[in-house]
Amino acid sequence: MAEPLLAVRDVVKRFGGVEALAGCSLDVAAGSITGLIGPNGAGKTTLFNVVSGLTAPEAGRIALGGARIDGRPGHAIARLGLARTFQIPRPLARMTVLENLLVYAPDQAGERLRGLVSRPKTIARQEASIRARANEILRFMELAPLASDPAGTLSGGQKKLLELARALMGDPRIILLDEPGAGVNPTLMRSLVARIRELHARGVTFLLIEHDMDLVTELCDPVIVLAEGRRLVEGPFAEVRRDPRVLEAYLGVPA
Amino acid sequence: MTGYLVAIATLVGIRALLALGLNVQWGFTGLVNLGVVAFFGVGAYTAGLLAVAGVALPAAWAAAIVASALAGALLATVALRLREDYLAIVTLGFGEVLRLFLLNEAWLTRGANGITGIPRPLRSWFPAHYDLFYLGLVLGCVALIYLALERLRRSPFGRALRAIREDETVATVAGKNIVRFKVQAFVIGAAVAGLAGILFGHYLAYIEPNMFVPQETLFVWLALILGGSGNNRGAILGAVVLLGLLEGSRFAKDVIPFLTGVRLAAAQQMLVGLLLVVLMIKRPEGLLPERAP
Known part of the structure; x- marks a missing residue:
């Protein structure tokens, strides 16, 4: 086996x-x-x-x-x-649905203070690709229309979908x-x-x-x-x- | 009268810096710092002592910011390894310990006599209207820190801080090293408070331990909650409104007959307390609520 x-x-x-x-x-x-x-x-x-x-x-x-x-x-x-x-x-109730996904993206250069100062271009590029991926997952999970709503306002079932959507980001x-x-x-x-x-x-x-x-x-x-x-x-x-x-x-x- | 307004505006600017620093800690990250005044004091005393010892001001100021940041790093690293509520207790204790240290370790801090003759930067360049120049310096610092922190808030770093504030467990599962983020956020806030302390000491040219009492921390918290936790503009607005109110009520003693100086001081405290209660009921999110970046 x-x-x-x-x-x-x-x-x-x-x-x-x-x-x-x-x-x-x-x-x-x-x-x-x-x-x-x-x-x-x-x-x-x-x-x-x-x-x-x-x-x-x-x-x-x-x-x-x-x-x-x-x-x-x-x-x-x-x-x-x-x-x-x-x-x-x-x-993450006071953050948007989209942000809930973005937080789950791994290896973000923009999460390091040194990178924020020294590598703004890399960060902008990374951020664009993370957003694209998050939006793709939101469409896949049929949550796309709610992307900019605060996550705390979702229904119970939608929150369940958000749980799975976030997990997919990594x-x-x-x-x-x-x-x-x-x-x-x-x-x-x-x-x-x-x-x-x-x-x-x-x-x-x-x-x-x-x-x-x-x-x-x-x-x-x-x-x-x-x-x-x-x-x-x-x-x-x-x-x-x-x-x-x-x-x-x-x-x-x-x- | 203009001189008075300039003085008030300068002190408001310094309070706004303190509120901006606390906003990184509490507003973004959810860290309870009850020792804001201590980092303010470390900044003021480090810069003041070095400056009167003859150290060039840029070096003294850099050292003061490093000292406040180090104090923040040390405290946060120790306290955050314990449980989260310990940070509040540790910072509260640090504030009082520092004040007593300043009062009693006279060999270093000159004790209750305080530090006199702190040089005023570029004094000779502005023989007239020096106070206006200094106000410009303070407001320039507020603008610079505001822009930097606003950028921080909108960055992935700021997003991670807000995630930690909302739910630490979720942030961990999302792959964030929450201790690292918390320590960094705390250090940034402490450094900004240190900068406020530098500006405070060089403005008054004289500092003494009893300027750094816990009530100062309370006012910073009030300003931030009033203005809107998590919102950098709110932090500044809160400082303006709160100090405007405190300073404005000073004149009430000329208008209201039975109000003496002592009664006024008590009435001010009541007013501030009342304000907080009303605010918490009517508008808990503050005057300028947090907005998604």
Whole structure:
């Protein structure tokens, strides 16, 4: 089997006395749309936070494309090509939709003070190409008419689209999507699924937390079930859903 | 009367610089600096001490700006490695520590006597109307800093600062090293406050520790909130309106019979407090709200 794009090994993360991740190990194959499901409190979002570097794990190893990323700061991990979205959208509320995307562009010479003084031409050129790219993504995500609106004024569903749109700015190798379908109306949902499929066809790998089982059925293969901070089962959704251990994890009683 | 207006305009210009500096820290980046007066003081004292020791003014001024920037860098680096609310406490403490240092370390700072005879730049070139020249110098600095900071705000750097202000976690996920940006923003603000301090000391030709009390910081905050946080023009307008109000109310004592000097000072504080309350209710975004670049 080829080396996984994302490899999580024996990762432990505690909050006080609670082990949110209790030796969690899983692989995400390059080019897959891997689903991550599990009951509330299974550690799914904690796993995202640890992988994306927002909190450091107490133990274990995480590798992205073979390079270790555990313990590295979040901004450094983002630059390695790992993007993520948030379960509850976090728009930069007082900035425009377009600016929300521009901020996500990597390696901007204009973000360094020395560059601002010494390389105005390079910066202007870069800025023009970043804007072009952001506008292209906004059209792709059907957000273009809202480009100059403050991001805080978008509807809940539009904010979800903005989450994904921003994540695309860095040309990521892998995107971690935290419940992309939650709170999205059916029309928007179809559009979201179509976008994810299209990006997948272009070679983007996804790891996706979702409670909407229709969405999981439609998009994800394989599906990993997380329970009590560990990987419980992995496989095609059709198999996983019949597994007695999974039913027990969700229902709390032996099936 | 003209002399009085020129003096007020000069002091307003110096306050406008302080508000512009704080705007980089709070308005752009969301950093709480409760020690504005300390960086103001570092600038004033460094320039003043070097100038009276005979150092050429350009060198003294450059050293003063570097000193305020260094103080900012040191404080921000230490405080930002802790949690975000520590910056407010650390800067507040720094303001008072600095004042006590200036008061007690007389070998260096001349203590409560203050520094007298700070030379006034290019005094001999303008035998008449020197105050007008100095006002021009201050306003020139305000214009220059305004243009530079406006450019900064519109740059990708400024965009990253605003992203950090809106949501640090999102900025991190977007690949921004937020500690680096915060320290840089804080240092820029501190350097601008240092410049204001230089202009202040050389204008009065005399400085002493009790000019640098926490209330000065409060007024800068009021000016910025009044004018509009995040808006550079707002920062300047806020300084103009606030000082205009404080200075204007000085004349109230001639009009209102029972108002003595002491009562006036108290009434001014009440007026400022009332202004802030009304503003927060009626127009929390300030007179000139922030606009997208």
